[in-house]
Amino acid sequence: MAQLFFPKEIRDLEHRIAATPETVKKLIAAGYQVSVEAGAGEGAFISDDNYTQAGATVGDDLKSLYEAADIVVKIQAPQHHPGLDVHEAELLREGSTLVASIVPQNALDAVRIMMDRKVSAFSMNLIPRITIAQKMDTLSSQASLAGYKAVLLAANQLGKYFPLLMTAAGTITPSKVVILGAGVAGLQAIATAHRLGAKVEAFDIRAVVKEQVESLGAKFIDIPVEDAEDAGGYAKEQSEAAQERQRKELTKRLANADVAITTALIPGRPAPLLITEEMVAQMPAGSVIVDMAVEQGGNCALSEPGKTVVKEGVTIIGELNIPSLVPIHASQLYARNVLNFFTHLTHEKEFQIDTEEAITDGSLLTHEGECRHELTRSLLEEN
Known part of the structure; x- marks a missing residue:
């Protein structure tokens, strides 16, 4: 049973979170264990108690939460964590998975770290514009x-x-x-x-x-x-x-x-x-x-x-970050997009990375130590 972790966003003025109690319940029903960093939902007016009542585990030992996570789900791309003086990408367990709205050209440092750590990183921003993916389209929501x-x-x-x-x-x-x-x-x-x-x-x-x-x-x-x-x-x-x-x-x-x-x-x-x-x-x-x-x-x-x-x-x-000015509905919509993404890629209660599948192929930014996104590869070579 895969462990999902939703950390608190650390970017300035980011009030959204990638999970709501509604989606936590559905993710648990789909076969996942869910943990949430303490205080992660405060910006969207979601309390820790709301998450525990939905079945999630709430904790404040961030390094341990990252280490235990098979899949980390967030909104912003990983960046330097001032409280721990470490890059969030370095907290990801080697070989684990990240799902976030990564704009690759703005996060080349994170991409390099994730390649080194063989992290399978999905960018919600890269999900292809095809009919079946509309319900996962965070850009539109x-x-x-x-x-x-x-x-x-x-x-x-x-x-x-x-x-x-x-x-x-x-x-x-x-x-x-x-x-x-x-x-x-x-x-x-x-x-x-x-x-x-x-x-x-x-x-x-x-x-x-x-x-x-x-x-x-x-x-x-x-x-x-x-x-x-x-x-x-x-x-x-x-x-x-x-x-x-x-x-x-x-x-x-x-x-x-x-x-x-x-x-x-x-x-x-x-x-x-x-x-x-x-x-x-x-x-x-x-x-x-x-x-x-x-x-x-x-x-x-x-x-x-x-x-x-x-x-x-x-x-x-x-x-x-205009969507963050509407954090309640922005979190609800983003979380539902994430839930739909997991529903699509979950088979027999397991999250599967099938690089031949269209949505996986389009949104998978790094995998097994390589960058799969052509434009990002060229930017990494130039920089």
């Missing part, structure tokens, strides 16, 4: 929450109403919101801004999302682009000429916008630059930008990771 919260962050900073307001003192026109990127986060941002009464426009280089954008009440900004979608359904990097055409049109739209929310990411690469310093300078004083791609370099040239700054009279929000 967390992006939806982030898109919702990003609009509220913008509304909180904006010195205007979002909706149309007609009063005896006169009429207040609705705020204008521009959403750049219409993936899961962008679509949820569109829906939220529309519900709040804003006038919403949205742009995505994938013209196929136009119908979805318009169905949510927004106007699609139609700019001719190159072939813009890869086989996995993600946006592809565009040529400089194409990007220049986009910037020219978006400059016009942003010059009249009260809020801009950027969500554009390209897997394995820095976030594309969508809003230049010159474009920011042309936005109205008091307007707001929420750069949801700031952790991958940012879609706005002036955003600063983890900071809210005012530049050229525009407030630019660079919140690093």
Whole structure:
């Protein structure tokens, strides 16, 4: 019977946890033993007693908990643990398994350690975009929450109403919101801004999302682009000429916008630059930008990771971990994604690593001392 361990996240401002009492019960029913680090659920308002009542063992001897674990499940990639003065990846027992939302290019040190320790590391971020894997898609579940919260962050900073307001003192026109990127986060941002009464426009280089954008009440900004979608359904990097055409049109739209929310990411690469310093300078004083791609370099040239700054009279929000601002539901959704992942890979009450199986093959980052992810291998060689 495999031992699962859920440690407390140590990254600053990370309040989520990868297990809830609901999923703990189901994992135990599936044949696993479950342990949780004391205090791990506090950020999501889950007490240690909640976990023990669900059947988990709660402990505070972190090194012993790691040593006893066959599989460690967390949200953030392993990093240096300040309390123990050791890297979390070094706490993993040699030959054990890790399941986490690892962005490989941002965690090369952890990848190297896990290769040395022959850890089988699964990245929830690398789960392939196929129908059977939708219920395990942590990127989508967390992006939806982030898109919702990003609009509220913008509304909180904006010195205007979002909706149309007609009063005896006169009429207040609705705020204008521009959403750049219409993936899961962008679509949820569109829906939220529309519900709040804003006038919403949205742009995505994938013209196929136009119908979805318009169905949510927004106007699609139609700019001719190159072939813009890869086989996995993600946006592809565009040529400089194409990007220049986009910037020219978006400059016009942003010059009249009260809020801009950027969500554009390209897997394995820095976030594309969508809003230049010159474009920011042309936005109205008091307007707001929420750069949801700031952790991958940012879609706005002036955003600063983890900071809210005012530049050229525009407030630019660079919140690093927006889903963690909604920790209760973010933990519930992530934990259910994890449960579905384990359900798929558990056979006869055993977690099986079958490298020929599609989801395993796509999400298995390191295994038996090797890095299986092509882009990460090339980055390891370069660095």
